[in-house]
Amino acid sequence: MTTAEGQQHPLGIYFKIWGLLFVLSTLSYLVDVLDFQGYLRWSLIVIFMLLKAGLIVAVFMHMVWERLAIVYAILVPTLALMVLLALMALEADYTEFTRLLFFGGGG
């Protein structure tokens, strides 16, 4: 098991993470600016949000070095679920799109 080495990380990593958070926030705004709609929009926003939350929890609260297992156990399945939801949303949108186009909405 990994022990309490959490305190000894160089300060630099905090800055890097900070930068990363910045990038993620920008990406979130971009979703708005580029005007993504429907599911894509919400999945992206939620994914970025989760990533940010994960990073904050992980790094600033020293979770990474102590409880990486928990982060994995929560983050990975959630991400997997989000990806599946996003894929299926794309699929459903596509289906609905052809229905509107060719059936005038029926189906």
Next chain:
Amino acid sequence: MDFFREISSKPWLESQVAIDDTHQGGAYTLPSVTIGLRIFLGVVTVLFSLTVVAYSDRMTLADWRPVPEPTLMWLNIVVLFASSVAMQWSVISARRGRTANVEIGMLVGGALALAFLAGQLLMVRQMNALGYFAPTNPALAFLYMLSAMHGVHLLGGLVAWGRTVMRIWGGHEAHQVRMSVELCAFYWHFLLVVWFLLFVWFSIT
């Protein structure tokens, strides 16, 4: 993570052999049943998640008509919550060695779970009486199906619950049934969370 470090070790090296020889067998200090239950709950989570994924696909299509949330649904969730609380009380009692309280907690928890199931049935019948039939509306079909899936899992839990109660009645002391009580309670909380999340999901979609 430990796992990744472990699978990148070279078991044939002498240095690694020295490390590996100290291995005591097994991977976790937790009891096997606990691990078994957690893995099982993982499988159940996948089951419900995939159903939600299917739901989200179906939801986007035009014939989807959101369903109302009868008050009974709210009520039921409160009952389920109370049931979980009772189970937790049972756990605490078991840890403190109070056998009588364990029994009360279990019985109340089980009764409330049964009440919840009855309530769910009633809810379905109520909605049917209002003219909501599953075949006509996919949203409703999902609601019924998910309730049934959740209910069946709770029923399965009641079997384990029944065995534990029997053991208490058979004269087992708190410390002897503590493990079973803890596992039951854990399962109950899990099902509560599942139903709560589903409920939220129904509400926002």
Next chain:
Amino acid sequence: MVDVTPEKVEYVGPAEVPEVDLYHAKTWWTKYVFSQDAKVIAIQYSGTAVAIGLVGLVLSWLMRLQLGFPEFFSFISPDLYLQFVTMHGMIMVIYLLTALFLGGFGNYLIPLMVGARDMVFPFVNMVSYWVYLLAVLVLVSSFFVPGGPTGAGWTLYPPQAILSGTPGSGAGIVLMLVSLALFIIGFTMGGLNYVVTVLQARTRGMTLMRLPLTVWGIFTATVLALLAFPALFVSAIMMTLDSVLGTSFFMPAIVEFGEQLQYGGGSPVLFQHLFWFFGHPEVYIVALPAFGIVSDLLSVHARRNIFGYRMMVWAIVGIGALSFVVWAHHMYVSGMNPYFGFFFATTTLIIAVPTALKVYNWTLTLWRGDIHLTLPMLFAIAFIITFVNGGITGLFLGNVVVDVPLSDTMFVVAHFHMVMGVAPILVVFGAVYHWFPLMTGRMLNQAMGQFHFWVTFLGAYLIYFPMHYLGFVGVPRRYWEIGETNFIPESAESLNAFITVAALVVGFAQVVFIYNILTSIFKGKISERNPWKATSLEWQTTTVPPGHGNFDDELPVVYRWAYSYSVPGTVDDYTPQNVHPDDVVKIAAEQGGD
């Protein structure tokens, strides 16, 4: 070079693994029928799986007769043919191979190989088998209901699976779905056992990286199954509701033979996503145990460590993980969102890289080995050939545009038989020849074994290699007969006839195999205790076959990985995992040097 000096460690005491409450059978019934001993359950699982597998085999003959000689067998109607195809596919994939590898080999080998007395939840394990048996019985019962079993193809696509134009769309499909649901429930019980046993019940010194690859393969396959089966379970429930209650999960507005049905709004493609989210991992559930077992067969019989053990483990885990993101390669022409093609083609071809590495490492294990061409070794070599062949045709199909002309043709049929119907089955055979002495204390007859091997391997290759070319010509799958076309040459008919003959010959060889097993159990040559001189723990038990509780009073202690073959400096060309370092006989002259 790698450091290979024989290890010197201080004395390690006997295992301190807490003793489990061993289940003790009291009556004949609880010892042989309602047994909770993993080894007995393993044999029950295997027996049932092989029995139903033989049904699948006979169905394949019937199909082949129809395809090879379309004019001669008038009793095989188009409906019946589809029912044969469906039941054959479903039986072979789920009820034979999944059950055999996980329920059979898993139950037998996991506790022995990790040095445990039994599975951690013996009672659940027993229930698992009985639920599986029930699933098989429900499946079989569907042959006898009015309308017969379902003929919707093993993929069970709606809407056709539940509409009247398909045979068995009434009781047949419902029984099929119920049987699958039961199978999944039973499997989940068994699967929890396998996973927790590998995690928790390993003996002292048995780290993850000292596990034989067999355990890795079965373990990972079980994890995949636990994660993938829920998808099938959900879709089975939803389809049952569509069929019985008339819901429209998967059913859009439908006009059947001019008649409007009450369905509307659903999406058939959704079912396909769910099905293949299960279905693709499923094919690796069948493949991974075979990968693991064949690694061990190669290593033991080439007297050489498996080459690149770590890479083999990573590849197994990696393939397992990747197998969840490639499912839609079965749906390139299904009408799903066409842009998915890019994503899934890429992931699908990526999965070829770890798989290829496994192939390389198998062949590199032969390289500079000391190859004993025993029957298990022969089967292992045959596996590599057929697997590479089938894997490569998988690359054709995975590459989305190449799949367009080939999808739903005999090319696909040839692909998956080579990679699933032949390669893992060859591993099963190799494994049976390998572990039979352990399970019975007797050897299988060698002459019959040689016959069985050569006919099965060459015969199966002759069946499926040419079949790919029928796919190139454009012969579709699931066709009762090709009939008249202006592009399929006459000679294709002769090829079909040839394939049929080959299939029947191969089938006959299996009869010899079964005869061999049945006679050798009682009359076979008594084997030595560890006839192949293998290192892994299952061969180190005090009695053969291993008794109840597997090991003696003390559980073995493990001092090294499972691949200490031909270690320089030792006299024997193998060192069992549980031999204490001080007891290893060293070559005097070389000591100190090296």
Next chain:
Amino acid sequence: MWAAIAVFLVALGSLVFHLITPWWSTPIASNWGSMDLTIDITFWITGVAYIVILLFMAACIYQYRNRADKTTTSPQSNHKASYDPENKKLELWLTVGTAVAVAGLLAPGLIVWNDYVTVPDDAVEVEVMGQQWQWGFRYPGADGKLGTTDARLINADNPFGLHLDDPNGQDDILVEGDDLHLELGQPVNMLLRSIDVLHDFYVPQFRAKMDMVPGLVTFYWMIPTRTGTFDILCAELCGSNHYAMRGLVVVEEKEAFNAWMAEQQTFAQLRAEVEKNAKHGSSLALNAVGAVPVDSVVAR
């Protein structure tokens, strides 16, 4: 020994069979030659890998087989295997090599797929409708636009389920129980639809194929490059008569195509006829637009 020879012969036999096989793709009749090309590339890359692996194995078996039981003077006899748990460098190179090969397969594949899913602007639309177990076709008519449809509207008088009030549909041309005609060299976007179960519109000479899904309209596009008559096969299991769900495509020169088209009736004309007959109380109209075919009922 035998095993080594057998592995060698399997490699050799497979190669020879591939080179002399009489069973090979039918001559192509569409613009999807690029698919054949990707198949060829795949064959080359994977074929080389296959043969190399098999030959390597044969060599290993020959060289390193245990000869202890045969009295032989070879220094190899009863040799000990070498012990080298892994070789990182070798494994790395193999990974890289395989990755490159995979990329070589994938890149052309994705490029062609991009073509396949991108319909050119000058493609005309043709609808193919599948039902158990026959094909129907619909052309957009003079306005070049297909009318929208709804499965709910399907009945004997309106077999395609056209919206009666959709102006785009009035001049649509319906073809039932007859061949599909296509114009040589004209890009065409096949819109695929089913009204009951899954089917798949597959013409081997065109290479292209796509499932037809009820409740969805799928598509593929192509350019017929050769005149002639080709078989349509159904390539997705659709019930008992799946194997017999056949049709024909006729690819012809522009003039012949136009002449054929001129003979067809529009939806509006058919409807007028139906109404006229209905007034006269005749049921003949049913057959005019092709109601449920008799044989499909029998097949049930």
